[in-house]
Amino acid sequence: MKQTNPQGSSSIRFVGVAAAVLVVTYLVSVIALKVLAPGGTGRLALVLLPLGGFVLFIVAEVRLIRGLDEMQQRVQLEALAVAYPTTILLVFGLGFLERAGYQVPGFERLRDVWPLTVLPYWLGLALAWRRYR
Amino acid sequence: MKNRLRTLRAQHGWSQSELADRLEVSRQTINAIEREKYDPSLTLAFRMAALFALRIEEIFEPEK
Numbered sequence: 001m002k003q004t005n006p007q008g009s010s011s012i013r014f015v016g017v018a019a020a021v022l023v024v025t026y027l028v029s030v031i032a033l034k035v036l037a038p039g040g041t042g043r044l045a046l047v048l049l050p051l052g053g054f055v056l057f058i059v060a061e062v063r064l065i066r067g068l069d070e071m072q073q074r075v076q077l078e079a080l081a082v083a084y085p086t087t088i089l090l091v092f093g094l095g096f097l098e099r100a101g102y103q104v105p106g107f108e109r110l111r112d113v114w115p116l117t118v119l120p121y122w123l124g125l126a127l128a129w130r131r132y133r
Numbered sequence: 134m135k136n137r138l139r140t141l142r143a144q145h146g147w148s149q150s151e152l153a154d155r156l157e158v159s160r161q162t163i164n165a166i167e168r169e170k171y172d173p174s175l176t177l178a179f180r181m182a183a184l185f186a187l188r189i190e191e192i193f194e195p196e197k
Contacts (some may be wrong), residue, residue, distance in 0.1 A: 069158040071171050132165040 011064045018060035022053030075128040082124030090116045135194045139167040141185050156180055 029049040032038075038046060065076050092117075094107050107113055142152050142163075149167070153160045158177065165171035173181070182189045 069162050070174050070177060071165055072159055074171070125197040132161070132170050 011060070015057070015060040015064050018053070018057040022050065022057050025053040026050040028133045071132060075125070075132060078128035078131070079121055079124035082127060083121035086120035086123070087117050090120070134172045134196060136166065137192055138163070138181070141189075141192065142167075147163060150181075155184055 029046050032046050033043065036042075036046075046115075065073060068076065091113060094104055094113065097104060138152075144147070145152075147155070149160045149163045153163045156163070156177065157180075162171065164174075166173055177190050178193060181192055184191065
């Protein structure tokens with residue numbers, strides 16, 4: 001993705017930094033929970049620690065997308081238009097199956113469904129790029 | 134929408150990247166416009182017209 005505004009390269013760097021913060025806070029959270037095994041408020045704080053990284057990543061992504069040109073922004077919009085309802089469809093589908101007593105292997109817990117929030121975006125992005133290529 | 138962008142770019146001896154830089158858009162956007170897969174906004178169409186010193190309707194032609 002080429003940034004077309006003057007702050008383009010700084011936006012890409014910001015996304016990189018945000019992604020690094022996200023990964024580091026996640027790893028710190030997972031490792032500290034295992035090693036220190038804190039209880040009460042400390043445990044809660046550690047569990048929620050990666051959310052700060054997520055918020056930073058969202059801010060960086062919005063800044064990056066604002067710097068794209070009009071067609072690239074259209075591609076992102078179309079990717080999200082595919083991804084958002086697809087994710088809802090998949091998550092609701094899993095919920096309906098669970099209600100009927102079926103457990104889809106690999107999606108037994110809420111924390112297992114995160115790929116369903118990422119993969120539809122990549123699918124949407126591929127479809128949108130294909131359209132304008 | 135049909136357009137003459139590829140011809141005009143060739144007349145000026147510019148690559149897609151050079152034209153993209155002059156219009157402050159990505160090369161992919163220029164490519165998509167030339168292949169008539171993407172219709173630019175009015176703002177971008179005016180920038181193209183100004184760059185080539187033409188009127189918009191001399192670059193773009195609506196599908197009949």
